[in-house]
Amino acid sequence: MRAILVVDMQEDFCPPNGSLAVEDGREITALINSLLPLFPVRLATQDWHPTDHVSFASNHAGKEPFVDFTTIINPENPEEKIETRLWPDHCVQGSPGAALIPELDTSLIQDYVKKGTHPQCETYSAFCSPFRKPRGFGDTGLARKLRDQGVDEVWVVGLAADYCVQSTAVDAAKEGFPTFIIEEGTKAVDPSEWEATGRMAVVEAGVKVVSIEGEEVKSIGWKQD
Template sequence: MAGITPDPATDILGIVDVQPTFMPGGELPVQDGDAVVPVINRLLAGPFLHAFATQDWHPAGHSSFASSHPGKQPFETIEMPYGPQTLWPDHGIQGSPSAQLHKNLAQARIELVVRKGFHREIDSYSTFFENDRRTTTGLHGWLQARGMRRLFLAGLATDYCVAWSAEDAVKLGYAVFVIEDACRGIGLPAEGGTTIDAAKRRLTAAGVQFVTSAAFA
């Protein structure tokens, strides 16, 4: 797809978890995670007049941390009351420097910052719902009030927070685009490849469109 011109009345850029905690040198690094920043900045400087951002914002001792479960290691899976939960290294700790939005991210057009994962007993991948699938972040109501209908997603990580956000956005009635070169994924092993491969298959089947930043006028 080429020649997309975002409509400022209906289109918004969603910047997911562009935080040092997910970048090289961070607590839960995504390979080349810092490479999304200049791509997102170009989108913010040009085609998109409106944007929101999210932050993982966990309290110390969050239930999704492997360190909160004696004998467990990062990337193991346990059962939580809301279903399977991947255990992660401690990351995105509230108030820490690595939990802030990346210092080089251009923020002038970011109109809302959603902090998620701050409930100690529930992890939160999606920008719309925490992982119990009942607790909302309030983002949907804000987007509705603004008249937004098309959502373009960028950030980290393709196979987790970006993917869950895209799925929920489709279910909520938005037209959803993932800007591939403005995202990076974790890529854990999964059936048929990696979690990135699985997420792309799932999102494509749901109607999410994958584009690159070159598509924007």
């Protein structure tokens, strides 16, 4: 059974007013809506940050969003540390910026996954945090949810290709699901970086990046208007 994961189609990630807007991010919504009915399992994810989230530059004195980084420490293993980029405040729990954009047909969404809820852990993936020692800190329950519904194939669309889409797809593959990213169904924060390294990273992880015009998408019933 196939599942589609619609990643972070939220106001703060979309023009014209999003605090962390991805260029042309809103424009992929019509395609996503047309894909949703082709999948028996349909989930959407949301960044859902507390105000004191570690990824917000505003919570680090003298730090600037996009430019500066900080070190996050695994709450369950202080020896594991990860450098992460700092961002503007975005997708604060319950705020208008955290809402899914109204253009997304949420009547077709069956369930929701909230991520990035721990104040001291950046979480791009819809499955769990980036920490691996032990793996599973910040587990959202998504892998279990998919397995309980008999899912054996995962397709990923949404925002952004080089962050949350990439991490979600890679973790889906690590969980053993054959995984696909539909490239026209996503946009990147940094398109040049995605093309230079991001695409290769997901492919090396076992994810297939496919075109809406490719045979893989046609095989699930897609018909171009």
